[in-house]
Amino acid sequence: MAAMSLLSFETPERRRSSVNLAEMHRKVSQIEHDEIQKVTSSVLEKTNLCPKLGIICGSGLGGLANEIKDPQVIPYAEIEGFPKCTVQGHAGNLVLGYLSGVPTVCMQGRLHFYEGHPAWLVTMPIRMMKLIGVETLIVTNAAGGLNQDYKSGDVMVIKDHINMVGMTGHHPLVGPNDDKFGPRFPAMTVPYDRELRHLALQTAEELGFSSFIREGVYLSLSGPSYETPSESIFMRSIGADTVGMSTAPEVVVARHAGMRVLGFSMVTNVVILELDSDAIPPTHQEVMDTANARAKDLQLLVKTIVGKLASTL
Ligand SMILES: O=P(O)(O)O[C@@H]1C[C@H](O)[C@@H](CO)O1
Numbered sequence: 001m002a003a004m005s006l007l008s009f010e011t012p013e014r015r016r017s018s019v020n021l022a023e024m025h026r027k028v029s030q031i032e033h034d035e036i037q038k039v040t041s042s043v044l045e046k047t048n049l050c051p052k053l054g055i056i057c058g059s060g061l062g063g064l065a066n067e068i069k070d071p072q073v074i075p076y077a078e079i080e081g082f083p084k085c086t087v088q089g090h091a092g093n094l095v096l097g098y099l100s101g102v103p104t105v106c107m108q109g110r111l112h113f114y115e116g117h118p119a120w121l122v123t124m125p126i127r128m129m130k131l132i133g134v135e136t137l138i139v140t141n142a143a144g145g146l147n148q149d150y151k152s153g154d155v156m157v158i159k160d161h162i163n164m165v166g167m168t169g170h171h172p173l174v175g176p177n178d179d180k181f182g183p184r185f186p187a188m189t190v191p192y193d194r195e196l197r198h199l200a201l202q203t204a205e206e207l208g209f210s211s212f213i214r215e216g217v218y219l220s221l222s223g224p225s226y227e228t229p230s231e232s233i234f235m236r237s238i239g240a241d242t243v244g245m246s247t248a249p250e251v252v253v254a255r256h257a258g259m260r261v262l263g264f265s266m267v268t269n270v271v272i273l274e275l276d277s278d279a280i281p282p283t284h285q286e287v288m289d290t291a292n293a294r295a296k297d298l299q300l301l302v303k304t305i306v307g308k309l310a311s312t313l
């Protein structure tokens with residue numbers, strides 16, 4: 001009887017539907033490929049710069065793009081196939097020019113899963129960057145401090161991440177693998193480059209930033225709601241120091257493509273772990289205000305690190 005019911009799972013309809021699913025993935029993958037090519041061609045039509053460095057600015061951190069010399073600002077709306085940025089604090093421009101002498105492309109505003117973009121589209125700009133020559137990526141984000149020793153305004157060098165969105169199946173590399181970018185099963189043993197992290201911590205110390213520089217683990221959720229206390233306690237208990245709604249999917253795609261990655265979390269609020277707390281709940285305004293208040297320090301840190309790396313990029 002048990003064998004009969006197992007066999008009955010294998011109906012012709014089911015066989016057809018799994019074939020259809022594979023076919024659908026293949027078609028989607030072709031669409032992804034065409035979209036990335038379209039975006040890349042559109043960017044290349046607008047610039048002669050061959051950037052070696054890519055930067056992604058988090059919420060309220062777009063000021064980093066103002067550090068770029070001889071900037072060429074391309075609004076996302078003018079790039080064929082590039083989605084709109086819908087989040088406050090994300091201007092929606094690609095800024096190309098020189099940071100500390102290094103040819104750089106900077107995303108002044110990122111794409112998030114909660115805006116309704118699928119994981120592959122959220123990370124599409126990373127592949128575009130790779131195709132135009134970027135080998136090193138610096139990512140920044142605004143995040144909540146799960147580690148209760150952290151304060152608002154602290155800057156955390158990301159030493160590892162927990163890609164919780166990816167773990168729930170919304171992984172940017174799902175679907176047929178594009179061997180042009182990287183292998184089917186990329187290792188994520190060292191997602192954030194050891195040397196770059198060391199350089200970041202050393203530079204922060206030299207700049208007198210020791211009182212607010214940290215090193216820890218970032219956990220990425222889909223958002224857009226902030227966490228419940230029980231979710232926060234859970235995330236802290238599995239080793240996360242900060243929590244946010246971005247970054248890990250981008251870093252996975254960058255590492256798949258062989259880029260070196262450095263990441264920073266700006267702690268914009270301390271996450272509330274207590275049930276029925278009277279503490280003020282987080283708001284996006286608070287996130288942007290805190291990020292703005294500390295932005296100049298992070299800009300100086302990134303600019304100085306890039307200056308030190310200039311001869312190697
Ligand atoms: O783009 P990031 O990750 O810096 O933005 C964070 C996460 C949400 O987009 C937003 C929540 O306030 O800030």
Ligand SMILES: Nc1nc2[nH]cnc2c(=O)[nH]1
Pocket residue numbers: 142143144145221223225226227243244245268269271282287
């Ligand atoms: N998920 C999440 N994202 C954030 N971005 C900035 N602060 C937070 C936070 O507390 N939680």
